[in-house]
Structure formats: C-alpha cells, structure tokens
Amino acid sequence: MxxxxxxxxxxxxxxxxxxxxxxxxxxxxxxxxxxxxxxxxxxxFNDVHCHTTWFGLSLTEVDLSVQSSMDDVYAALQRRAGESADGAWVVASGFNHQKFGGRYPDIDMLDAIAPRNPIYIRHNSGHACIVNSTALGLAGFLAADYREEAGAVAVRDERGRFTGLLEERAQQAVQRLFLPYSQGSIVGAIDRATQVYATEGITSFTEAGIAGGWIGHSPLELGAYQTALETGVLRARAQLMVSLDALHEMSGHRDDNMTLGLDLGVRTGFGNDFLKIGPTKVFLDGSLLGLTAAMSEAYCAGVSDNHGYFQGDVEEMRQRILAVYRAGWSIAAHAIGDEAIDFALEVFEFAREAYGPRSVPNRIEHGGVITDAQLARLAAVGAVVVPQPGFVPAFGAEMARALGEERVHQSYRAASLIAAGIPLPGSSDRPVTSGTVLPNIQAFVERRYGGDQVYGPGERISVEAALRAYTLGSAEATGEAGLRGSIRPxxxxxxxxxxxxxxxxxxxxxxxxxxxxxxxxxxxxxxxx
Incomplete structure (x- = not known):
C-alpha cells in the first residue's frame, strides 16, 4: 500500500x-x-464503522440469524425464557424480517412463550426492535397517556393494536429499562469482540456510537474502553464516536465558542495511538431495510407514498450539529437516503465555511443512495463516505426492491467515490452483517447477491482498490494516514x-x-x- x-x-x-x-x-x-x-x-485491516460492544454482547444473546423458520425463532426464545428467572429479560439479536418473507414475530406468540419475561429482539439493522406485551407495558406504551414522538414509531395493526415492532428512537423507551450496562459487562463484550477481530486480521476499528442514544450502552462507555486497554483485553486500536445525544451544554469563556460538548473540553482527536476520540455520531434518518431512510422519491416496495423520515426535528438537529462542530468536533452523520445526505451536505458546507476544516474528516455513514450531483459536493467539502460492501450480498435483493432498479446504481457506491476523489474506506457495520474482512473485500469486487445478480455493476472495484480501502483508505477516512494503512518507516x-x-x-x-x-x-x- x-x-x-x-x-x-x-x-x-x-x-x-x-x-x-x-x-x-x-x-x-x-x-x-x-x-x-x-x-x-x-x-x-481497519474497519471504520462497526459496533464492537454491541457485537460482543450479541455473542451471549439468543442468535436469531441462524434460525430458518419462525417456529425455530419462537423455540429459541422459549428455551432462553425457560432458563431465565421470572422477570429477567430475554434478549435476542440478528433477526431480519426479510428472511421470513417480511414477517415479524407475532406478539401473541411472544406473550405465550414468555408469559413471565419481557422479550427484546434486536433487528439486525439496529433500527428497530420487536418486543412482547410485558416489555411494552414496562416501557409505558400501554399507558392511557402514551403519545408518539417524532422519529419514534410504535407500529400498530389495522385495529390500532401494538404489534410489538418499535422503529428508530421508539426503541429507547425499552432500552432505558435495562440500560446502562455495567462497566464489567462492556469490558467483557470488548474482550470477546476483539478476540474475534484478532483472528480476522483487524488491527484498528471505529466504534460507531457510544455513551448515548439507542446505540450507546452506558454514559461511562469510554471508561470501559479505558479499562479494557489497561487490562490488555482491547486487542485492536479503537477510535470511538461519541453519540451526539451524549454531548451536553458547557460553559467557558465566551470567545471559546464551546457551548455543547463533553466536560473539560474533550473533543475529536483526544487520546493516544491505541484509544482515541473520533467524530460525534448523529443519526439523521433510518434504514433502507426498514424503509425509514429519508428519500427524495418514494420507495418502490408497495408503499408508494413512503419517503422515510428524519430522526428528529431538522432545525434542532442542524443547530446541535453546528454547535458541536464549532466546539471542535468532527461529524459522522448517519445518512442513508439521498434527502438525508442533502441535509448533511448543507450542514457540512456551512460548517466548513464558517468554522474551517477538521483534521479528522466529516463523514457520511452508509450513504445508501447518493446522486451524481451529491458526489461532486462531497468531494468539494472534503467529506468521506463510509459504505458497507457486505450489505450487497446480505441485503441486495431487499434493497433493490425498496429502491427500484433505476436507483440501484446510486446505492452503496464505491467506484464512483474513488473517481470523484473521495477516500474509500472499508467497513462492515458489524453485527448488522458479518465483519470478516476478506469476504467483504470480495463483495467490494463482485457486488453479487442472490447468486448471479449484480448490484450496480458500475460500482465494482479492483481487488487492489478493495485492499486499499481496508488499509490506507480507512486510515485516510479516520484522519490517520500518517500513522497507519501502509507499510513504511x-x-x-x-x-x-x-x-x-x-x-x-x-x-x-x-x-x-x-x-x-x-x-x-x-x-x-x-x-x-
């Protein structure tokens, strides 16, 4: 390299x-x-978008990714409930409704198999969960005064009854019941996860969201990483994105322009070669699989008027992002739909013009649909796009159905990013998909799904380009090309x-x-x- x-x-x-x-x-x-x-x-290898704590925790949870029928799903959950004390949470990971013809577990069945335990099933996208009635009641959804908030959808059936499917920020109401995880639990998760990383050649990673929001596990999550480093169980170098929800109001000299951030003025770049603070992570929209990513044109999956949605009030998000950028933070914006990417670009362009560039680049996490015009703007503003090659073999059929063939060539781009002069990194979004690097390098090159179908053939890249993505490209995306990514003195x-x-x-x-x-x-x- x-x-x-x-x-x-x-x-x-x-x-x-x-x-x-x-x-x-x-x-x-x-x-x-x-x-x-x-x-x-x-x-x-350097995976610049993964969820290490989540992955480590999932290794001890009920794994629904291996189940081949809904009956198998119910049986696995019932076994865990039978092994658990009354009132203990039954937590499962890896569920993908597309694998079951778009079906979700039936709430009546979940109630029947675990009458004395709340059930929490993470959708493998991370943008939804499925719970039983016990969990709904504990989280307040069944209260007479429950009111739905923007970006927090609790799905109901045609009779107005909750189905147990909670989208996006609605998950937080349930997560609050078992969060925060203890420092010991998080350190254990980091230990298990980075043992796997070692066997796969991963020497660096970016943890894509800690300390707050539905993606964080504890407000003390940085402390757990420090303990993992001190005790020798953090086996790979970690850059940590702090959730925007974890940042709070600060006071300092009026000339400092730090009104929102972390105590002591800690910001992007703080740390050492093994453990460092990265950008702040902000969720602008949802997912393609859940049809919740914010799109300028409607989805093609039988919901002709569905454009997805933003995760909150757009103006409030704009002001918070600009405040933390002004305070010295780089921004990692989860933006999958092209409408969300437009919004991110507007913010990046204003922030760069008003407050200058950052040594750690601003980033678009995922970039599910990017137009040609947006490519030019991304290059001009110096932003990095972080796509996941493993999404294509895992979810290509579902994404193609959601977008329609005419938009697939704009989706999870790679070759056009390189052509536009935008650094292309390697990432997985693990545990949403497998984080094993070499299959993902192959996916970068082939872009195959469902056997012989190719997802946007014009976005294929060479093997050398794919290797570069997971090494030097990832170093460039994290602002550390001077430290890693190539073998040189x-x-x-x-x-x-x-x-x-x-x-x-x-x-x-x-x-x-x-x-x-x-x-x-x-x-x-x-x-x-």
Missing amino acids: DADRPAARSVGVSAGRIVAVGEELDGATADREVDAAGLTVLPG GKLGDFVFLDRNPLLSPVEEISDIAVMATVVGGTFIHDRL
Missing part, C-alpha cells in the same frame, strides 16, 4: 513502529525474527499475514484466504505461524 515501494521482502519493527523496509534492513539484527516464507503480509507496526496473495487469487476464492497471524504494534495477537 506504499506507491513508492509496492512490495518488499522484509520489515523491521522497534518500539511498536516500522523502522525499516526491504534493503534498509541489510545487515540488521533483531530480538525476534519471523520467517513468513510463502505468506503475504499486508498492513493490518514511521508508521505503526500493524500487520496481517495471509496464506495467499489476494492479488494473485481468483476473485471468487478471496473469502477463503486464511489469516495466519495478526500483529499490533509489533506484538502478535493471533499466531498460526
């Missing part, structure tokens, strides 16, 4: 940094020499050892390439050598 030196036969690391490459090491000695004969060594000693060279392998076999070792700062955190 170094244009000046595309390949080399040796790398030297000291004190966690690359100190020499190739012939620069002639005659050198080392405390440890590793013979990687026959293997390919790349910069460590001065950068961090983070590597992945592969049993085959992806550039020389058939594309359809890239996902089968084995990770033989992972190195962070010169230390092997996974070793099959």
